Amino acid sequence: MVVYGYHLNRIERIKRMMEKDGLKGIFLIDPSSIAYTAGIWTAQTVHWKWTTVGLLLPREGEATVICADGPEISRISEETWVRNFKTWSPPLADSPEVSFTEAVMSAFSEQRLDRGRVGLEFIIPASRYFELKQRLPDVEFVDVSEKMENVMLIKDEEEIALMRRVAEIADMGVKAGFDAVNVGMSENELAGVAEYAMRKAGMDLIWSSTHVSSGYKFQMDRPSSDKLIQLGDAVKIDVHPAYRLYRNDLCATAILGTPTSEYRRICDVAIDAAYAMIDAMVPGVTAGDVDKVFRSKMEKAGLRNFSRWTTGHGLGTGHLPPRMHSKDKTKLQPNMTIDLNAEVIKPGQNGFMIESMVLMTNEKPELLNKTPLTLVELHR
Numbered sequence: 001m002v003v004y005g006y007h008l009n010r011i012e013r014i015k016r017m018m019e020k021d022g023l024k025g026i027f028l029i030d031p032s033s034i035a036y037t038a039g040i041w042t043a044q045t046v047h048w049k050w051t052t053v054g055l056l057l058p059r060e061g062e063a064t065v066i067c068a069d070g071p072e073i074s075r076i077s078e079e080t081w082v083r084n085f086k087t088w089s090p091p092l093a094d095s096p097e098v099s100f101t102e103a104v105m106s107a108f109s110e111q112r113l114d115r116g117r118v119g120l121e122f123i124i125p126a127s128r129y130f131e132l133k134q135r136l137p138d139v140e141f142v143d144v145s146e147k148m149e150n151v152m153l154i155k156d157e158e159e160i161a162l163m164r165r166v167a168e169i170a171d172m173g174v175k176a177g178f179d180a181v182n183v184g185m186s187e188n189e190l191a192g193v194a195e196y197a198m199r200k201a202g203m204d205l206i207w208s209s210t211h212v213s214s215g216y217k218f219q220m221d222r223p224s225s226d227k228l229i230q231l232g233d234a235v236k237i238d239v240h241p242a243y244r245l246y247r248n249d250l251c252a253t254a255i256l257g258t259p260t261s262e263y264r265r266i267c268d269v270a271i272d273a274a275y276a277m278i279d280a281m282v283p284g285v286t287a288g289d290v291d292k293v294f295r296s297k298m299e300k301a302g303l304r305n306f307s308r309w310t311t312g313h314g315l316g317t318g319h320l321p322p323r324m325h326s327k328d329k330t331k332l333q334p335n336m337t338i339d340l341n342a343e344v345i346k347p348g349q350n351g352f353m354i355e356s357m358v359l360m361t362n363e364k365p366e367l368l369n370k371t372p373l374t375l376v377e378l379h380r
Helices: 007-020 031-038 071-079 100-110 126-135 145-153 157-180 187-201 261-280 287-300
Strands: 025-028 054-058 064-068 084-088 116-120 139-143 211-214 234-239 241-243 250-256 312-315 319-323 337-344 352-359 375-378
Touching (some): 007 145, 031 054, 031 145, 054 100, 064 071, 064 100, 071 084, 084 100, 100 126, 126 139, 145 319, 157 187, 157 234, 157 241, 157 250, 157 352, 187 211, 187 234, 234 352, 261 337, 261 352
Parallel strands (some): 025 116, 250 375
Antiparallel strands (some): 025 054, 054 064, 234 250, 250 352, 312 319, 312 337
């Protein structure tokens, strides 16, 4: 059984939240919440129909994992500190069917959570919520999605160590990609080079596909393709490794050959704007204020309409606040980990994009990724 030493502190933070809101317990189904709370990896989507794992955490009582019988429970029992399980199973020749909902009902009953206020992550379809309400008529379900995000915002020492490690892995993947890229290589092949390097470095899984885009296909988020990379192409490598369920999101851009003066200008503007954001990230400032620093730089350079996405997001076992946009009033605090994003996207042309993970401190933020925030020029 794997036990990370800081899980007890995380559980205590969650229980304080439950006590403050008068909750008898919470039922977690978001993979990022389950990873944070119990150390369990799950491939489930947020659609209840395909949910395979849930975690019931009472304020007083024993935590319970709901998961599939057989190999699944064997795997999960090695990953988590939780010792109580309720299992579901599909109809098999030698055993009756037990639905996921039936296993959930059994866990609620055993932990005496079949009445009163219980927290629930409202990321399930309305039809499934009403199914729960029908089966548990005496339970008042309270949405704790945002409250769980807030619990997960501030990283503990172990989480910061894991975020450092996965940042190192991401750096290795991007470096390997730029070391290997050449004219005639496909985007898919280049993505494979980066992924292989991250696997060798210790990556457990890819939480989102590796995005390589180049030249006229340069986009912010686009799956790699069989397009062949050409001389003069800008090449973006955007990697998403996870290590012990903690994530990194690193992006860098290189150009094969000598950039034009206009392309170099737009890159320099975006780089300058990215560093201006970093300089503005001090405790107490809002995410919206940081975003406005970036927008101001881009507007002065005539590039505002080519940077039309958020300038970052929190990250841990999943996406978290802040969502870096002009209306985000989240105040930055020490030990938040935030992925910064600066891009210039011109459809059908060479673009530029950089992303890097920063750790908020009591003073200026620390760049966890060591990949330089610059345009990489490759002459081969």
